[in-house]
Structure formats: structure tokens, C-alpha cells
Amino acid sequence: MKALTRIQLSIMMFLEFFIWGGWFVTLGTFLGNNLNASGAETAMAFSTQSWGAIIAPFIIGLIADRFFNAERILAILHLIGAFLMYQLSQATDFNTFYPYVLGYMIAYMPTLALVNSVSFNQMKDPAKEFPFIRVWGTIGWIVAGLMISFAFQWDSIDNIADGMLVNTFTMTAVASGILGLFSFFLPKTPPTTKKGEKVSVSQILGLDALNLLKDRNFLVFFISSVLICIPLAFYYQNLSPFLTESGVENSTAWASGGQISEVLFMLLLPFFFKKYGFKKTILFGMLAWAIRYLLFAYGNAGELFFMLVIGIILHGICYDFFFVSGQIYTDSKAGKNNKSAAQGLITLATYGVGMLIGFFVAGKVTDANVLTDGNHLWNSVWVFPAIFAGVVFIIFALLFKKENIEYKE
16 A cells, blocks of 8 residues: 555544544533433434434445445535534534434444445555554544543533533534545545446345344344443443533543553454453453443542543443454354345444434433432442343353354454
């Protein structure tokens, strides 16, 4: 790969995840403080990610793979996103806010696949080259959090009370506009489907991989993947409001520690996978979910603040050991002709259906624990996903039979 191409792809990936991290982390706090949204309304806003994930395959399969260059669709979607982000910054109530955030996520979620397509199209050896490009996305997310906390201090307790988090949408709108224009100059990535070639809806949604569910182990893994997304939704939806109500300053920067740990534990994953095998690695990840939420339930912003920090850092184990290991497992089970379909099915089931259910449940549990002063009984909020993750851990441990899965670096 040419040095210029590597730089272009790195900038693209940096901006792609800078945009996501620039508003999504603080969304829960913004909705509660700026728009007085309830837990159910906050759940609706977060669940737009799931609707975007469900609709994304149609945009990619019916448009990107058939008619237009991926980089051009990427450009157009981010320019649309810039407009919608600006509109979000102008919203003064939830009813005005919701249609714009739904439209934005429908536009944004397909870009996650498009940046991968643009990257892979330029690589001779993706297994070696892609991680060095993708890591810039994680860096972008981290930088967004550090800017919010330290450069602009929008998430300080006083500035949150003054409504300064609205600026995150303006910042993201500018970044989206920059990436939209920049994308027109990315390396050309033509459609992958030949003209006249028919593609069914089942192929687009990855439903051709449903036959894998006949395998008992894969069925157990599939159901566990959907279920574990319920406690995952609690983390995304409630972390920022939890830290803010607990009186934690620079909460967005602290939250970015989860992405830093993602990078570190990604490096440790091959060791765990080879030494302990797939089942134990997955169980490590599930157990980390339960421990993380117990730390949140019983920690505080005072003497026990270290418990909150450890809970955030555990995100690397929670995500990498379960979801990345799961992608490897799915790839190994799919067979040569169904790899893309199988990955698409898992993505649809987790980020689509699983997270959709998870955000709904998180909203209900959060609303059930509102105190008279508007704050929340966070101990009860966090205990629920801790117990839920523990139950999923037991189900998987008992029903999944040990399998030898090779880790391919």
C-alpha cells in the first residue's frame, strides 16, 4: 500500500470514530439535562443505533454493492449527517430531537461498513494491514473524549448545568462535513456486485447463514450473543449520566479509558485464545460484564472511585473477549461461502435486535429507579445487568460444549 493511501485511510478511520465518540458518549447526560428526557425517551434515542444497524444492510446491499462507488456514498452520507447533527444542536425538546437522531443513525451506521470496504479494497494482506488502519478509529474516539473534557470542558459539572453539551453536536457536525468532503478524494472503491447479478434480501441480511443455527453450539452462542447485548446497552446508555450524577469531573475523558483498554486487551486476546481456548475466553468476557456492573453498583466518586475506574477499564475484556472472539468463532463455523452472511447475521442479531431490546430494558429499569430529586438509585440500576450477565454466563457455561477453534492472526 502506498504511503499516501495509508495516510488517507488512517485519517478517514480517525474521523469516522471521532464523529461517533464526539456525541454518543455524552448523549444520555445531554438528554437528561438539556431536554429533561425520561429514561424511556433516552432509551428511544439510543435505540436509533439499533434501527440504523438493522437498516444498514439494505443501504449497503441494495445501493453500495450494486450501483455506486463506496467512497462516494460515504461522502454523501456524512454530508447528510453534518446537516442532521447541526439540526440536533438546535433542538429544544425531545420530540424535535428524536426524528433527527433517528435519521442521523440511519445515515451513519452504514458508514461503518463503508469505511471497511474502502480500506480492504486497497489492501493486499488485510490481516496484517487493517489493524494498523483501524486503530486510528479507536484513537479518534479517545481524542473526542479528551477534547470534550480537557480542551472545551463541556462535561464539567458546572458546564453541564449550563447546557454546554449541546456543543458536542456542533463539533460533530463540523467533523462530519470535513469527512464528507474528504471522502470524495479517497481511493476509488467500485461496486462489488456485477451488473445484472441478482441479490436476494436473504443474502443482504445474512439470512443465508441461518443454517448454522442447526449446530447446537452455534445456537447457544447466537442466543448468548443476543442476551449479552442487554447488559451492554446499560453501559452505553447510563455510563455518562451515572458518572455525572456521581459528581465525577471530566467524565467523558474517564469514559474513554474503555477504548484505551480495548486496544490493550486486543493485543492480549491471541494469548488468551491460544492458552485457554474459545469457550473459556468467552466466559472471561461474560464474567467481566458481571464484575464491571457490581463495581459500578458499589463504587462511588469518593474513596471508592477506583472501583468505577476498574469497571470502565474492564470494557476491553468485555468487548474484545466476547465480541471479537465471537467474530473469530463465527468465521470458523461459517464455511467459505457464508462468511459474510454469517458475520452479517451476528451483527444484525447483536447491534440490531439485541441492543434494541437492551436499550428498552435499560430505559425501563432506569425510570423505575428515579429519586424525587431527579437523580437515580444507581445501585439498583447496575445490579440488574450484573445479575443478567451472570445468568448468561451460567447458560453458556452449561450448554456450550468445548470446541477447538484456531485463532488466525
